[in-house]
Amino acid sequence: MGDALKGRVALVTGAVGGIGQVIASQMAKEGAALALHYLVEPDNVAADFLKGFTQEGYRAKLYKADLSKYEAVTAVVDTIIKDFGQIDILVNNAGITKDRTLKNMTPDEWEQVIAVDLSSVFYCTKAVINQMFARGYGRIISISSVVGEKGNVGQTNYAAAKAGIIGFTKSLALETAKKGITVNAVAPGFVKTAMTDKIPKEIIEKIVETIPVGRMAEPWEIARAVAFLADEKSSYVTGQVLSVNGGLYM
Numbered sequence: 483m484g485d486a487l488k489g490r491v492a493l494v495t496g497a498v499g500g501i502g503q504v505i506a507s508q509m510a511k512e513g514a515a516l517a518l519h520y521l522v523e524p525d526n527v528a529a530d531f532l533k534g535f536t537q538e539g540y541r542a543k544l545y546k547a548d549l550s551k552y553e554a555v556t557a558v559v560d561t562i563i564k565d566f567g568q569i570d571i572l573v574n575n576a577g578i579t580k581d582r583t584l585k586n587m588t589p590d591e592w593e594q595v596i597a598v599d600l601s602s603v604f605y606c607t608k609a610v611i612n613q614m615f616a617r618g619y620g621r622i623i624s625i626s627s628v629v630g631e632k633g634n635v636g637q638t639n640y641a642a643a644k645a646g647i648i649g650f651t652k653s654l655a656l657e658t659a660k661k662g663i664t665v666n667a668v669a670p671g672f673v674k675t676a677m678t679d680k681i682p683k684e685i686i687e688k689i690v691e692t693i694p695v696g697r698m699a700e701p702w703e704i705a706r707a708v709a710f711l712a713d714e715k716s717s718y719v720t721g722q723v724l725s726v727n728g729g730l731y732m
């Protein structure tokens with residue numbers, strides 16, 4: 483247990499799911515207080531996760547919200563700031579897939595993925611940024627994907643959202659560079675979570691053959707990159723995409 487994030491408050495979106503859960507745990511271990519956002523997981527699963535946190539002596543609270551709606555985001559962020567006083571670190575991790583080739587993709591599948599994976603990043607960041615400007619400190623880290631860097635069959639919606647995060651990150655990094663706020667993205671390759679459990683086994687085997695490291699990532703391997711960017715001492719790293727993909731895309 484370190485103290486790199488001692489005194490900091492972190493909001494992690496999708497914190498009861500695969501990668502988000504491990505990001506949140508890692509940040510708590512480093513001393514941060516945690517606002518744990520969730521949506522799709524059953525309430526009792528979220529409550530059990532929180533219990534694990536509090537039993538370890540970590541300061542944490544759960545917040546349920548649909549981040550694809552701006553009003554829901556502003557309401558939940560207001561509540562978090564009332565509860566914790568501030569948000570120093572925002573991890574935009576929540577995301578979904580609705581895979582289909584463009585030929586068959588419906589406008590609804592396009593819009594849902596853009597709303598949850600990209601618009602939510604704008605909404606959450608917009609809701610936290612003013613208090614970061616006011617205090618002259620912030621760490622904004624958004625989870626992109628190797629798919630946003632290199633494309634993937636059946637994922638035009640997801641790739642557009644994840645590439646959008648990269649453009650958003652670089653632009654906002656310029657707007658905040660002199661204000662003590664860094665803005666970065668982490669682009670994971672294929673990680674073992676519920677999201678990739680949905681991919682048929684034969685396709686996963688084909689994907690793994692193309693990964694130089696020869697396996698999928700474990701969620702903690704992504705969480706390490708997020709923890710690095712969240713650290714106060716990573717103050718000269720901004721506007722970057724940290725790819726954690728086993729060499730899949732260089």
Ligand SMILES: NC(=O)c1ccc[n+]([C@@H]2O[C@H](COP(=O)([O-])OP(=O)(O)OC[C@H]3O[C@@H](n4cnc5c(N)ncnc54)[C@H](O)[C@@H]3O)[C@@H](O)[C@H]2O)c1
Binds near residue numbers: 625626678
């Ligand atoms: N698993 C991978 O291989 C992989 C690879 C690259 C990037 N990513 C990205 O990492 C992030 C986490 O993915 P994961 O694999 O842990 O997925 P996951 O499905 O395990 O978790 C996704 C989280 O998103 C939340 N969510 C879903 N709809 C939401 C909504 N409308 N509003 C708010 N939250 C919502 C869920 O509650 C869940 O906690 C995602 O952004 C994903 O795109 C995952």
